[in-house]
Amino acid sequence: MQSRTSAGRAGRPRSAAADAAILAATRAALVELGWSRLTLGDVATRAGVAKTTLYRRWAGKNELVVDAVAELFDELRLPDRGTLAADIEGVVLQFAALLARPEAKSGLMAVLAESTRDDALRERIRASIVDRQKRLVLEGRARAQQRGELPLETDPVEAARTADLIFDVVAGAVVHRELISAEPVDEEWVHSFTRLLLLGLSG
Amino acid sequence: MQSRTSAGRAGRPRSAAADAAILAATRAALVELGWSRLTLGDVATRAGVAKTTLYRRWAGKNELVVDAVAELFDELRLPDRGTLAADIEGVVLQFAALLARPEAKSGLMAVLAESTRDDALRERIRASIVDRQKRLVLEGRARAQQRGELPLETDPVEAARTADLIFDVVAGAVVHRELISAEPVDEEWVHSFTRLLLLGLSG
DNA sequence: GTATTACGCTACGACTCGTAGCGAAAGCTT
DNA sequence: AAGCTTTCGCTACGAGTCGTAGCGTAATAC
Secondary structure: OOOOOHHHOOOOOOOHHHHHHHHHHHHHHHHHHOOOOOOHHHHHHHHOOOHHHHHHHOOOHHHHHHHHHHHHHOOOOOOOOOOHHHHHHHHHHHHHHHHHOHHHHHHHHHHHHHHOOOHHHHHHHHHHHHHHHHHHHHHHHHHHHHHOOOOOOOOHHHHHHHHHHHHHHHHHHHHHHHHHOOOOOOHHHHHHHHHHHHHHHOO | OOOOOHHHOOOOOOOHHHHHHHHHHHHHHHHHHOOOOOOHHHHHHHHOOOHHHHHHHOOOHHHHHHHHHHHHHHHOOOOOOOOHHHHHHHHHHHHHHHHHOHHHHHHHHHHHHHHOOOHHHHHHHHHHHHHHHHHHHHHHHHHHHHHOOOOOOOOHHHHHHHHHHHHHHHHHHHHHHHHHOOOOOOHHHHHHHHHHHHHHHOO
16 A cells, blocks of 8 residues: 555655755856856755765756756746737747846757757657747637637637747747847837737738 | 968968868767767767867867858758749748758757857857848848839838848747747748738738 | 978876765654 | 665766877978
């Protein structure tokens, strides 16, 4: 028979405080050193744990950084600003502010680069980061449909395709502007972008 | 007084063949190993040159991979397909095909990640890769204006802003679809995307 | 022919990696 | 309380990579 506590495992449980300290130390190291100079030994020292403890919990640098960055995306919300246009502008500005943080920038891009050759890593990123953003698109559409700003979808397959398209356009444009063009995602840009997007969706 | 050959430098000139071999070897190593496992010693061996030769020409892994990937972007052209919509679809498919190659994927994303903490590297990427794509946007607009499909711009500042926006939307959406959503940029997607973009620009 | 630069090769200290082994600590179970 | 189980911190280790220095040789400009 299985115990009811700690998933039935006996023995000393893993320290939750250590987890938090390690992830915070990882983000701090990303800010100071960037991806390439970040070493797991350094992270362990910063977090005040032994290097072996770190290797017991994460398979490597990739997985660790994914988890460290994923926590940042917990902050994303979809505020109700009354209209679809205002909702889009709000969430885009939020997303851009997140991407402007150096730990998010360098960490996210680096693990995405690694994920091009590692399917398990890509799935991990999708589950803990990308899907979290995608939900905002779905929520935003549902809210706009309730308001009557968007027509109700008839074909669910087509609806999913459109949602995917919007997601790639919105997230892609913000990421490209911020990380590749390296120019600010300010209110003026967001306003122009939102106008383009809504016009494009009006057909 | 300066000589007319080889930029006036005396002595044995650098081998152009070595340059080509090194860049080709870098791409091959990117395909087989990806960014993180790629070592300069391995590239030197593949290229048939000494490791020291490599270090005499490039400051490090970042700069080498930028140059190796930049050569791939030389292939990008803007074919004249008769209409703006067809031109966009053509160039987007071309860009997507380029990004689908593993050496472009992993190499480009990795140096972009590093560039978030290295301004000189970002400038190198901009000059040798990004601007080359951006020119396609400017050419496409000029061609469309000649055809009368787009109005002539009056304010040059506003025109530049719009071009930047289009560039971020197009390149960003394709990159996001291909590298983050990890779904194919096929003709159906390109068609939907082009429709959204042109509708959005019609205002 | 001579000066000058590039090249291949070897060797090197410094660093990081990921793992193994150990004794001690912490919590669950009875 | 006693015993069992797992985690933790620490140390040490071989393997691999890094970037550089030094040397003799090759190739070109003058």
